[in-house]
Amino acid sequence: xxxELAPEEEAFRDEVRSFIREHCPPIEERRKLGADFLxxxxxxxxxxxxxxxxxxxxxxxxGGTLIQQFILKTELLAANAPPLGSxxxxxxxxxPAIIQFGSDEQKRRYLPDILDSKSAWCTGYSEPGVGSDLxxxxxxxxxxxxxxxxxxxxxxxxxxHVGTGIYCMVRTNTEVGKHExxxxxxxxxxxxxxxxxxxxSFAGDHFAHLYNEVFFDDVRVPVKNRIGEEGQxxxxxxxxxxxxxxxxxxxxxxxxxLERLIKLAGHxxxxxxxxxxxxxxxxxxxxxxARIEAVRLNGLRTLTRQLRGDDTSSAASINKLHNCTLLxxxxxxxxxxxxxxxxxxxxTDASLYKGRWQIGALGWPTTxxxxxxxxxxxxxxxxxxxxxxxx
Amino acid sequence: MNFGFNEEQxxxxxxxxxxxxxxxxxxxxxxxxxxPEGFSRELWGEVAALGWLGLTVPEAYGGTGLQWxxxxxxxxxxxxxxxxxxxxxxxxxxxxxxxxxxxxQKSRWLPLMARGERIGTLAILEADAMMPAGGTGLRGVPxxxxxxxxxxxxxxxxxxxxxxxxVSFRRGxxxxxxxxxxxxxxxxxxxxxxxxxxxxxxxxxxxxxxxxRVGADEILDCAGGVSAAITRLFDAGAIAxxxxxxxxxxxxxxxxxxxxxxxxxxxxxxxxxQGVKHPLAEMYVDLESFKSLLYYAAWSYDHSREEVSxxxxxxxxYATESFVRTGVDSIxxxxxxxxxxxxxxxxxxxxxxxxxxxxxxxxxxxxxxxALRGV
Numbered sequence: 023x024x025x026e027l028a029p030e031e032e033a034f035r036d037e038v039r040s041f042i043r044e045h046c047p048p049i050e051e052r053r054k055l056g057a058d059f060l061x062x063x064x065x066x067x068x069x070x071x072x073x074x075x076x077x078x079x080x081x082x083x084x085g086g087t088l089i090q091q092f093i094l095k096t097e098l099l100a101a102n103a104p105p106l107g108s109x110x111x112x113x114x115x116x117x118p119a120i121i122q123f124g125s126d127e128q129k130r131r132y133l134p135d136i137l138d139s140k141s142a143w144c145t146g147y148s149e150p151g152v153g154s155d156l157x158x159x160x161x162x163x164x165x166x167x168x169x170x171x172x173x174x175x176x177x178x179x180x181x182x183h184v185g186t187g188i189y190c191m192v193r194t195n196t197e198v199g200k201h202e203x204x205x206x207x208x209x210x211x212x213x214x215x216x217x218x219x220x221x222x223s224f225a226g227d228h229f230a231h232l233y234n235e236v237f238f239d240d241v242r243v244p245v246k247n248r249i250g251e252e253g254q255x256x257x258x259x260x261x262x263x264x265x266x267x268x269x270x271x272x273x274x275x276x277x278x279x280l281e282r283l284i285k286l287a288g289h290x291x292x293x294x295x296x297x298x299x300x301x302x303x304x305x306x307x308x309x310x311x312a313r314i315e316a317v318r319l320n321g322l323r324t325l326t327r328q329l330r331g332d333d334t335s336s337a338a339s340i341n342k343l344h345n346c347t348l349l350x351x352x353x354x355x356x357x358x359x360x361x362x363x364x365x366x367x368x369x370t371d372a373s374l375y376k377g378r379w380q381i382g383a384l385g386w387p388t389t390x391x392x393x394x395x396x397x398x399x400x401x402x403x404x405x406x407x408x409x410x411x412x413x
Numbered sequence: 414m415n416f417g418f419n420e421e422q423x424x425x426x427x428x429x430x431x432x433x434x435x436x437x438x439x440x441x442x443x444x445x446x447x448x449p450e451g452f453s454r455e456l457w458g459e460v461a462a463l464g465w466l467g468l469t470v471p472e473a474y475g476g477t478g479l480q481w482x483x484x485x486x487x488x489x490x491x492x493x494x495x496x497x498x499x500x501x502x503x504x505x506x507x508x509x510x511x512x513x514x515x516x517x518q519k520s521r522w523l524p525l526m527a528r529g530e531r532i533g534t535l536a537i538l539e540a541d542a543m544m545p546a547g548g549t550g551l552r553g554v555p556x557x558x559x560x561x562x563x564x565x566x567x568x569x570x571x572x573x574x575x576x577x578x579x580v581s582f583r584r585g586x587x588x589x590x591x592x593x594x595x596x597x598x599x600x601x602x603x604x605x606x607x608x609x610x611x612x613x614x615x616x617x618x619x620x621x622x623x624x625x626r627v628g629a630d631e632i633l634d635c636a637g638g639v640s641a642a643i644t645r646l647f648d649a650g651a652i653a654x655x656x657x658x659x660x661x662x663x664x665x666x667x668x669x670x671x672x673x674x675x676x677x678x679x680x681x682x683x684x685x686x687q688g689v690k691h692p693l694a695e696m697y698v699d700l701e702s703f704k705s706l707l708y709y710a711a712w713s714y715d716h717s718r719e720e721v722s723x724x725x726x727x728x729x730x731y732a733t734e735s736f737v738r739t740g741v742d743s744i745x746x747x748x749x750x751x752x753x754x755x756x757x758x759x760x761x762x763x764x765x766x767x768x769x770x771x772x773x774x775x776x777x778x779x780x781x782x783x784a785l786r787g788v
Contacts, residue, residue, distance in 0.1 A: 171606040304783055308730065326417040
């Protein structure tokens with residue numbers, strides 16, 4: 023056990039720090055520069071190969087080691103630096119899927135645009151009848167010459183209305199088991215036959231148009247747009263889980279939320295007395311602190327196991343559960359502390375603090391439901407880590 | 414950056430587990446806890462020979478010179494098997510002497526303690542069971558080059574097993590006018606007794622000091638202040654108890670998983686029901702999480718002293734809540750059989766009752782963690 027960085031790791035950290043000092047001015051200055059700053063930042067980090075830092079060098083990435091990725095992320099978060107690139111989905115799992123399962127042609131065609139923030143990929147997993155039981159998906163793709171003809175519907179597709187393409191799981195074989203009949207297609211969103219329809223969420227203006235339904239009506243997709251073999255879709259989905267990282271970004275968000283909560287408690291009252299003197303509130307805040315620190319350290323333990331080459335995909339469920347409960351409970355605690363101001367929406371005198379707490383209290387489903395509900399995570403933990411029987 | 418155990422530590426864990434499985438399985442635990450002394454002198458000699466008692470004692474004094482994180486490995490296993498022994502008490506008393514003893518005190522006590530020939534424990538608490546700070550009332554009246562101690566210590570672990578006590582006493586009215594002495598149990602005026610416990614694998618009680626004379630050579634010289642020394646010993650205590658809790662919670666989860674996998678109702682193993690799966694998953698999430706806090710606290714005990722108190726508190730508080738809940742839920746998941754003495758799960762449930770207040774309960778530690786971050 024050793025939390026010190028090795029000399030070469032320390033050298034890398036110093037390199038990151040001096041780069042940030044040079045290219046990432048304080049937030050007020052950045053605001054003045056506006057879009058120009060972001061373009062310059064992306065150009066600079068792209069040259070450094072820090073966009074797609076985890077990707078292999080011959081795919082245009084940085085070939086960063088796990089520990090370097092961790093250091094880079096930690097330093098960027100500490101400096102409040104903007105994200106590395108804008109195609110989160112492309113960088114997060116579409117690119118890695120292409121790298122692992124895709125053809126050389128696909129790598130040439132798609133990876134540079136992801137790295138240059140020119141593409142905006144969406145994820146086509148869920149369907150109206152298919153949520154937690156993802157392997158039961160029905161959206162059908164039938165081979166016709168050198169094209170698939172896709173018919174069906176996807177739902178909860180974030181940002182499909184502004185996206186360039188959809189990384190889409192489809193059923194190519196109905197004769198085999200549900201896991202074996204799934205394939206993965208890359209479909210350009212301007213292909214004829216695709217209709218994108220917005221879903222209005224209850225979270226109000228802030229999340230007004232995040233999700234969409236996507237309809238496929240005889241959409242023709244070239245076979246060369248399939249990632250991997252026919253029937254390899256489920257394997258691709260599962261390998262995306264392996265790309266789970268230390269979760270340092272979530273921890274950073276939780277730390278900031280807790281700071282805000284403590285500040286809010288300092289200005290609030292419970293039953294007429296200062297909230298920060300209320301023993302139940304104090305204990306609740308301290309318990310948040312303990313869980314956030316546990317999430318951080320769980321991430322470091324997982325990172326160590328990844329460095330040793332262990333499979334840590336199930337371990338991600340533990341932190342996912344924590345992230346969900348922390349998000350909801352801290353948001354609800356904030357609402358409780360707001361008291362009479364809590365039912366008001368928007369940035370008004372009545373809502374206090376620009377209505378941010380209300381947004382948090384309404385917006386958590388994007389994180390908590392997306393990527394597997396807490397109950398699904400508990401099933402995964404019970405079955406894979408404790409060896410309980412499947413239903 | 415490496416947040417994992419190394420090969421030696423994994424070997425140590427395997428060795429401890431093998432020994433306990435072989436020499437102190439649950440039938441033996443039940444036999445030993447029912448005996449008047451509450452621990453086995455024979456096994457104590459054997460674990461001394463294996464080096465467990467001198468683990469954190471420097472080699473110069475007959476130990477192996479390892480660190481608290483290594484001790485955590487041992488304690489996770491003794492917690493898993495509910496090994497009834499004064500191991501934690503002895504480790505804390507040796508730590509007091511290792512860190513605050515003079516050369517003469519170390520030479521006198523540590524080799525004996527590492528060999529298992531003398532057993533030590535802390536006698537620090539009085540009215541307040543949770544935290545020692547400021548609560549020392551036992552009087553030390555100056556007497557020649559030493560003091561005469563009069564008063565009572567409560568919540569003392571392994572009081573009757575102990576040959577020596579690390580005793581805090583008041584030498585004046587100021588907050589830090591406190592001393593720390595090594596007092597042999599066979600001194601005239603020292604009387605120790607334990608009370609009946611819910612968890613019979615642990616012994617705890619009171620020690621009275623009726624005009625007990627301690628010489629200058631029995632006073633621990635706490636450079637940096639006695640209060641700071643006592644805080645550090647209690648951090649060590651919180652870490653040690655949390656380590657035993659980690660092993661115990663893991664064992665309780667495994668035992669319950671085994672039961673729900675073979676118990677058939679409504680034509681299926683009850684482990685198939687989500688109402689059974691989910692509480693077990695939650696227990697496991699909490700276990701893995703407080704373990705991360707525990708390991709960091711134990712590592713910082715030797716490597717990052719200024720962080721120990723915060724992480725020891727977060728770990729002990731989280732672990733205490735987790736263990737209490739695991740105790741209750743694992744009984745419930747066993748159903749009626751869980752209520753019978755014959756079923757081993759009750760022993761873990763009872764252990765959670767000992768562990769809850771030991772070296773500070775959840776409320777105390779959460780409060781301290783908040784205070785340490787300035788809230």
